[in-house]
Amino acid sequence: MTASPLKTGSTxxxxxxxQLGRMLALAAxxxxxxxxxxxxEDDSPASRVAAGATVAPYSDLDAVTRFASECDVVxxxxxxxxxxxxxxxxxxxxxxxxxxxxxxxxDRLAEKTFANGLGIETVAFADVxxxxxxxxxxxxxxxxxxxxxxxxxxxxxxxxxITPEMLKGPGWAEKAFAAVGSAPSILEAFxxxxxxxxxxxxxxxxxxxxxxxxxxxxxxxxVLRESRAPAAVSPATAKRGQEIARAMLGxxxxxxxxxxELFELPDGxxxxxxxxxxxxxxxxxxxxxxxxxxxxxxxxxxxxxxxGNPTQLAPAVMTNLFGEDVLAAPELAKEPGARVHVxxxxxxxxxxxxxxxxxxx
Ligand SMILES: Nc1ncnc2c1ncn2[C@@H]1O[C@H](COP(=O)(O)OP(=O)(O)O)[C@@H](O)[C@H]1O
Ligand SMILES: [Mg+2]
Numbered sequence: 299m300t301a302s303p304l305k306t307g308s309t310x311x312x313x314x315x316x317q318l319g320r321m322l323a324l325a326a327x328x329x330x331x332x333x334x335x336x337x338x339e340d341d342s343p344a345s346r347v348a349a350g351a352t353v354a355p356y357s358d359l360d361a362v363t364r365f366a367s368e369c370d371v372v373x374x375x376x377x378x379x380x381x382x383x384x385x386x387x388x389x390x391x392x393x394x395x396x397x398x399x400x401x402x403x404x405d406r407l408a409e410k411t412f413a414n415g416l417g418i419e420t421v422a423f424a425d426v427x428x429x430x431x432x433x434x435x436x437x438x439x440x441x442x443x444x445x446x447x448x449x450x451x452x453x454x455x456x457x458x459x460i461t462p463e464m465l466k467g468p469g470w471a472e473k474a475f476a477a478v479g480s481a482p483s484i485l486e487a488f489x490x491x492x493x494x495x496x497x498x499x500x501x502x503x504x505x506x507x508x509x510x511x512x513x514x515x516x517x518x519x520x521v522l523r524e525s526r527a528p529a530a531v532s533p534a535t536a537k538r539g540q541e542i543a544r545a546m547l548g549x550x551x552x553x554x555x556x557x558x559e560l561f562e563l564p565d566g567x568x569x570x571x572x573x574x575x576x577x578x579x580x581x582x583x584x585x586x587x588x589x590x591x592x593x594x595x596x597x598x599x600x601x602x603x604x605x606g607n608p609t610q611l612a613p614a615v616m617t618n619l620f621g622e623d624v625l626a627a628p629e630l631a632k633e634p635g636a637r638v639h640v641x642x643x644x645x646x647x648x649x650x651x652x653x654x655x656x657x658x659x
Pocket of ligand 1: 453486488571
């Protein structure tokens, strides 16, 4: 077991080399840690700001073992780290958050079942492994629904919206199931939400917790475009958001930052959509508008340090930049109150996140 709190100069391993890993590595450096990145990608955004990087596939368990042996703690920036990779890393350094959070977050069915078990509401859902299951599920959940793969979906990928019109066509269930790759899936009733909100929260090694204000999120085509904080919700809804986060952090014996996506219904009730066992895109405004942002918060937590102060100092709007949007960074930087963040991706692929801008105040 690692000495806690981790000494300045210790090494924090991060599985994943994308923008979240990059911002975590920068936050780690700011507290005097060396970040080491494990990524299958040459020249990844995170590697270029870290103290070191291992480039190997996640399936290379020898490489994972060598990597973890050089780290004092290992964390991850994305939730699809294979279980065997997490286990190999966890055998040589503390893995934070632990394998339970990772396993549940990787499977939409397990995730919703887990939430319901804690008294947290979700949309109605059903397990679907065949077109026949899908037809049966539509009969109980209604014709307005979304079919999603249980695993590996992100940014709206691996999802098919089911509408009453679709059900009139012949073979609709076969087609819809084929459209999600005939993978084990979940059918979810469509949530009649008024807002999508999220809560970013953290739990330390000592069980202390921290909660950022609820954030309101606007998605387009399943992808986050904009986050506003604080969200315009009632005090009761804000309190419920915190209760949900507190219950989940405790039940998972969680260490680190968690991102919890919620649907707000017209009556103010909150349904859990999904959670990410990591820093979250809808928390990207926090370093610019709070005493301690989500990246530093996460590094503090996994290093066994005291949590930071999540108090928000000014209202904030965070807008994602996609593809070549990021080329406007110097223009955006002219705006007073704008903080621009560029992920340093070598290829500016249309539709992929390449940066974000936070407008504060
Ligand atoms: N059951 C649902 N009802 C209404 N909208 C939904 C539902 N599930 C997903 N969505 C919409 O699609 C977006 C992406 O779905 P989500 O389950 O969060 O997948 P991902 O893992 O791709 O983020 C959500 O943010 C929301 O806008
Ligand atoms: Mg989501």
